Amino acid sequence: MQVQLKRRIYIACILLTGLFSLLMIRLAWVQVVQINRTMPGFQRTVREMSVLQRERGVILDTGRGQFTDYKGRPLTGKLEWGLVLFPHPDQTNHSYPSTKSVVKELAALLHTDVNSLQKEWNQGNAPHFWTAGANQPSTLTDSQVARLRELKAQGASVYPLMTRYGQAATGMQWLGYLAEQPEFPNAQSRHKNEVKQPFAMKSGAAGLERTMEPLLMGIGPTLLTRMVTGSGEVIPDIQPRVIAPANTHYPLRAETTINIDLQQGIEQLVKKSGMKEGAIVVLDAANADVRAMVSAPFYHPLHVDPKQTAWANRAVQGAVPGSIFKIVTAAAALEYHAVSKGETFHCDGEWGKYGLSCWKEHGHGTLNLEQGFAESCNIVFAETARRLSMEQLERTAVALGLARPVGWEGKRVAGMPVLHHFDHEDAGRVRLPSVSPQDEGAKVQTAIGQRDVLVTPLQAANLIVTLLHDGQVSAPRLVQRIRYADGDTMLDMPMHDSPSSAGRISPATAHQLLSWMKKVVSDGTGKSLQHARWQVAGKSGTAQVQQHGEKRNHQWFIGYGPTDQPKYAVAVLVQNVAPSSRHQATAMFRKVMDYLAESS
CATH class of the missing domain: 3.40.710.10 (DD-peptidase/beta-lactamase superfamily)
Structure with a gap:
């Protein structure tokens, strides 16, 4: 009896093993057929398919909150276009779709030479925006975007990106700047398995960017990802995908008390006057809200080195x-x-x-x-x-x-x-x-x-x-309220x-x-x-x-005007001038007041 029982168990095990083997073969066959349907011309084994389970991505928008002036006009955040370079084999290889002639034309469009383009293109095995050797993406003109789309260079595609600051120096030191952090903030950590390259996220290092960091950090970036092979080469038959946070309330918007017209107008007065050092503050006489605050010398928020520059808002x-x-x-x-x-x-x-x-x-x-x-x-x-x-x-x-x-x-x-x-x-x-x-x-x-x-x-x-x-x-x-992305008020600052x-x-x-x-x-x-x-x-x-x-x-x-019905209180400081100099601060006060009168 025991011998027969053992024999039956042995036969049952063989049958179950065979059944599982048939199921595994069937599953593999279904996956191969599915891949052949979505990628004609590709014959993939199970081992090859495992290699495809890789993605490389680039950040289109960090998801950080933005600033507006008191009327809701943007102070940060502008949607522009950049060129994303995806890793690929040496472009001198004529079997690759981007031939020498295409690369040469691409370099000319980007106002660079072929060697510089190839050097930046082949850095690392992750996609990245073309920077022209700078420390931030190089934005494209409308004509460049149109021509690049016509060119259709393999491994180089035009995508929108959110730039935070303008290209010119400014006297808005109160706004501050961002500095890189070695790791993702917690709110963005859910993307770390989808983006294989280590992105250096930035957080506020000075000004409102720093003091309001907990409100501005957002809930995650918007990413563009592409499927790549084990060597990092983009698989052209699989379309890129965009990964973005699903919460429609974010990113937040900090609505400042600044009047951007007055801010920029007074900055122009400072430039024309030749004022080297000092500050100008314009307050609303009714409530002390800051309508303009200018500090000289100006700064460039994209080029601040916190290790070498002592932060100075002279206001x-x-x-x-x-x-x-x-x-x-x-x-x-x-x-x-x-x-x-x-x-x-x-x-x-x-x-x-x-x-x-x-x-x-x-x-x-x-x-x-x-x-x-x-x-x-x-x-x-x-x-x-x-x-x-x-x-x-x-x-x-x-x-x-x-x-x-x-x-x-x-x-x-x-x-x-x-x-x-x-x-x-x-x-x-x-x-x-x-x-x-x-x-x-x-x-x-x-x-x-x-x-x-x-x-x-x-x-x-x-x-x-x-x-x-x-x-x-x-x-x-400096800030009157925080708004959700849909415009509703999250927080008033009375x-x-x-x-x-x-x-x-x-x-x-x-x-x-x-x-x-x-x-x-x-x-x-x-x-x-x-x-x-x-x-x-x-x-x-x-x-x-x-x-x-x-x-x-x-x-x-320092003073106010107009005297019969005061609208603004203004302080002008011109620093470190020669003792023999005329009183530049009084002259600048008049220029500011005249500008405010013209703008009212």
């Missing part, structure tokens, strides 16, 4: 303010009643202490605080400072939005603990901790905006908005005030200072602004600094 970096800080000293004098109504001072050009003198060689004669403000008299403000304490100057500065960051920030926004709009914003300062508050010489120098005082152009422009709002300090914004432990100045003091700024233009250091398109008001400043051991000046003019 949010502290600089010695000079006489524009007299606004703070005047506010403190009014708030703490340091000067009697109708009281006068005498300026003969020299003060006789701490080496202090007035900018006017023989002095201004007898004048009151209002006249001293209009004429920016150092002697008047030195005498005024003696009656104030350093603590009173500091408290007033903080109450006016100086000596602390003032830019918009949100707590617990979109899962982030803190979201800043102004990357690397300086706090500025009134004095160094090492300086004694009882040091009268330091106090006097501080009162005229010298010594250790630092103010950013953003703070200076916002100071004007503060006065226009009865002494309430606003928090300037306006808010910039709180201060030092409180605020009185509306009466704010109104008095605005009135005195009109006097600067009508009777003081800003007389050249009387012929501006708008009636404007403001305060000039010249700060003595040193650059590489040489005496230089920072020139400022």
Whole structure:
């Protein structure tokens, strides 16, 4: 019985093995027939088919969120055309469809030589965009696209790609730039098995690109992939496929407060004026939103080397303010009643202490605080400072939005603990901790905006908005909302005030200072602004600094216009000019205000 049982089991095993073998043969036959149907002329074995299970891809769009201006006009992201080069055997081989003549014509179309084209074409075994030796894809003109499509060069095809920045240098340092990261962000890791080449994804390294990285990183790139053989050669009979995220909400769009027309117009003014170093900030007088922010020298977001370049948005970096800080000293004098109504001072050009003198060689004669403000008299403000304490100057500065960051920030926004709009914003300062508050010489120098005082152009422009709002300090914004790709709002970033432990100045003091700024233009250091398109008001400043051991000046003019119904607050800083130079900041302030008037 046992022998018969074993024999039956043995026969059953043989039958099952045969059955499985027939099923395997049938499955293989079906797969071969299917391949022959889809790829006529190809006879593939099972082993050859396994070789085909390879893909090589190139990124058409990283999926990163884009920026727009306050009207929704794009600041980043432009759909252009590029040439994708797919790996293939040596093009000198006449059996390959792209013959020497085709390659020669292709090189001519790309404005290069055959050797350079072949060198870049044959780099690695993965497809890539033609770069012309640069570090980003070279975009094509419409005529190049049309001719390349007619040429039909094997292994070279035209595809759309999303470029992020323009080709020209810009003063929009607040926008920032991207830097390469060695690995995919988590949101994009689902594509790593479909793209065999290691793509270097980029993330924000400065500006809004960095501070808003968690919102902008997206959920994955759009990829173009091709099937290739084991040697990396593209299989022409299998069409390319595009892999893209299926979520219609992404990528997000960050809607900034910038008016791109004003931004670009003021950048052109900076170029034409020859201004080498400095910044211009234009705030909406109604709410302190940034309408334009220009920093010089300009930068190129495609050519920033974070290892060699110290990031510099001069609009949010502290600089010695000079006489524009007299606004703070005047506010403190009014708030703490340091000067009697109708009281006068005498300026003969020299003060006789701490080496202090007035900018006017023989002095201004007898004048009151209002006249001293209009004429920016150092002697008047030195005498005024003696009656104030350093603590009173500091408290007033903080109450006016100086000596602390003032830019918009949100707590617990979109899962982030803190979201800043102004990357690397300086706090500025009134004095160094090492300086004694009882040091009268330091106090006097501080009162005229010298010594250790630092103010950013953003703070200076916002100071004007503060006065226009009865002494309430606003928090300037750069972004007003985040939108989904379909236009719906994901996140609003509402306006808010910039709180201060030092409180605020009185509306009466704010109104008095605005009135005195009109006097600067009508009777003081800003007389050249009387012929501006708008009636404007403001305060000039010249700060003595040193650059590489040489005496230089920072020139400022900050103000508002039109005076009857203020629309904009503007701060202009021209840095490191020769002491003998004319006041370029005042001239630039007029040009900016005239441009704003023409644009309104």
